[in-house]
Amino acid sequence: MSKDSVKLLNFWPSMFGLRVRYALDLKGVSYDYQEESLSNKSKELLEANPIYTKIPVLIHNGKPICESLVIIDYIDSVWPGSHKLLPEDPYEKAVARFWADFGDRKLFDAGSRLRRAMGEEHKKAGEDFKWALMKIDEALGTIAPGKPFFGGDAMNFADVALAPFICWFKGYQKVGGFVLPGPEEWPNLYKWVDAVNSVDAIKKSTPSPDKVAEFAEVLRKRVLGAA
């Protein structure tokens, strides 16, 4: 492993980039980190991801891998190690992939609309965001009853894909103008949040929720200012 060159092109608040950091840290893979400016992307980023010109990109021994779920799948194949993220069982693997994808499809989508939309659409985004979290709470109770993670006692592919949203909760509430239900209503979700937040590999790279919320409010103000 010592001969491997591993580099991550990233932008610090990105939940997609955080996924990749979490996966690398859970595997104990060391990597070079390159912070990108989204308004002035590096030549390396533009060349490594010509289709989307977006972070995160993992460059492994000169080869670029793009799209966060593809990257964490790649990391799991190259460094299976002691902490496998994708279950061996095909059905359990499909369930993990389904919930990882759910994060992009529902949680990220509603979160984007919370930052961008106005009026009724903004209100709807808040409802969609809460619905998505409620579904995650239910899923945790069904898939891993009594256990903290989608992966049971350890984080799996779904956990790694969804965990980066946690540090955004505060920011989403601020720009959404709502307060999320608490642990009485979503016991599985909050148990999961506590478990994720206590994993060393997660603590290592997660930005402070205050800093993320500040960033989210800057984005929101830009939208409001332009409206």
Added chain:
Amino acid sequence: MSKDSVKLLNFWPSMFGLRVRYALDLKGVSYDYQEESLSNKSKELLEANPIYTKIPVLIHNGKPICESLVIIDYIDSVWPGSHKLLPEDPYEKAVARFWADFGDRKLFDAGSRLRRAMGEEHKKAGEDFKWALMKIDEALGTIAPGKPFFGGDAMNFADVALAPFICWFKGYQKVGGFVLPGPEEWPNLYKWVDAVNSVDAIKKSTPSPDKVAEFAEVLRKRVLGAA
């Protein structure tokens, strides 16, 4: 394999459903087929996919698997057989996943807008659709130079994910009001189209492009009628 119960809930023109049929047929897995009415979904569909209430759903020995890319990944794990869809090599696997995802992200998205959007947005959808096909042409030339498929001499995960769009080309052109560039401009794409269309497993389940185009025009007329 004879004891397996395999059932597909589908709607015939769906490219997502077609992917699943292609994967099952390439593997030689026989299955029961249930056509769903999107305006009157079966209780079985609603219970099997409570999150999205959408086809396709594969029900394997009573367990539902949802989301087409998750399903074809599942099929490849359960029935690896002689025709493996996902490459063993992690980088090649990542490339196949990237292009499969590209189909959803760019081709399907632009296609949806071709059916739904008006005016400038409709024009933009046509440009985006052609851009996506151009990128697929380029990718084929780079990933598998001289070979017909993303998978080289045989269809892989990316081929199965993208192949269902072929029978929609005619419909997309009709509702988009444009003519796609030909083989002179996109030689790799058309070589791929011919190769895909000559695979027995693909011929078996693909609806006629005329029938798909008719369906696309009905959808488009509904949008125009409501505008």
